[in-house]
Amino acid sequence: MARDMSDKDILKMEIEQLQKEAKNTREPVSKTAKELCEFVEAQSAEDPLIKGVPEDKNPFKEKGGCIIT
Numbered sequence: 001m002a003r004d005m006s007d008k009d010i011l012k013m014e015i016e017q018l019q020k021e022a023k024n025t026r027e028p029v030s031k032t033a034k035e036l037c038e039f040v041e042a043q044s045a046e047d048p049l050i051k052g053v054p055e056d057k058n059p060f061k062e063k064g065g066c067i068i069t
Contacts, residue, residue, distance in 0.1 A: 005013075044050050055061060
């Protein structure tokens with residue numbers, strides 16, 4: 001896509017993107033990190049990567065073995 005555009009068009013797109021980013025509200029890391037930790041801790045009881053998946057509910061469990069004769 002960028003190959004078909006002139007330098008002026010590319011710079012215009014970059015400026016538009018930077019203007020969009022400048023409008024975003026910014027939060028301090030100290031606040032967002034605390035919120036993120038609270039969210040992760042609240043969701044950890046239901047997280048299959050932490051809790052594990054019961055064998056009978058595991059969709060990736062092998063249905064049968066491979067027999068080579």
